[in-house]
Amino acid sequence: VVITGAGQCYWLHLYYQQIDGGLSGSVKAAETDTSVVITGLIAGATFSISVSADSSTLSSSRSRGPDITIQYEKVAYPVKNFEVISVSETSLTFSWSQPSTGAHLTTGYNLTCVPLLTGIPSPQSLPLLAPTLTSATLSGLFSGVPYNCSISTISDRGSSLPASLCITTNESGI
Incomplete structure (x- = not known):
């Protein structure tokens, strides 16, 4: 996910925080990424997700999205x-x-x-x-x-x- 403007190249940081104060972290999207996968989240827990656009010289404030509840895996995976x-x-x-x-x-x-x-x-x-x-x-x-x-x-x-x-x-x- 890349945002360009005013001669700058920006990338996105995704931040996640478990609502009850548990697990937290961030993932930086590479300049060529069109999606980001966050692994290691806890099934059944609810997380807040926020995003900021950053460059080598500038950083935006975080924009908070809706809270997301991680769903349980529904089936077994094949051998x-x-x-x-x-x-x-x-x-x-x-x-x-x-x-x-x-x-x-x-x-x-x-x-x-x-x-x-x-x-x-x-x-x-x-x-x-x-x-x-x-x-x-x-x-x-x-x-x-x-x-x-x-x-x-x-x-x-x-x-x-x-x-x-x-x-x-x-x-x-x-």
Whole structure:
């Protein structure tokens, strides 16, 4: 966010203050920024936001905007890098990385494999996996069957969109 005038180049400072006197700070927008992200705010807290335009020689007074209440994150974030690391006749081993955002909100993972052939019994899944896990093995699968396997992150605010992949178990005797 850049304001130019009278041969001067200005940039904006955004100041935030938690209404109850807690967290406060400021963020300076670079000359080429068109938006600014303030991180580390507390969900459920209300903050006052003010802005000033500054240059190397001048500084405006702060202009206060409306108070803003930070909303809670509404859903869980998906895992990253979901992949198969081992394939056998009757089992698949998967690995993944925890979500890069909101990992502290994760209460577990749901891992399910659905057979892609008719006549094969229902999906196989594991009980809710611990939030610290980054790999798991799903056993009891049928040999030579293609499966659509997916993993969803679970939090107290819901379930993420699944990360999915298709993989076929090894044929018997291979």
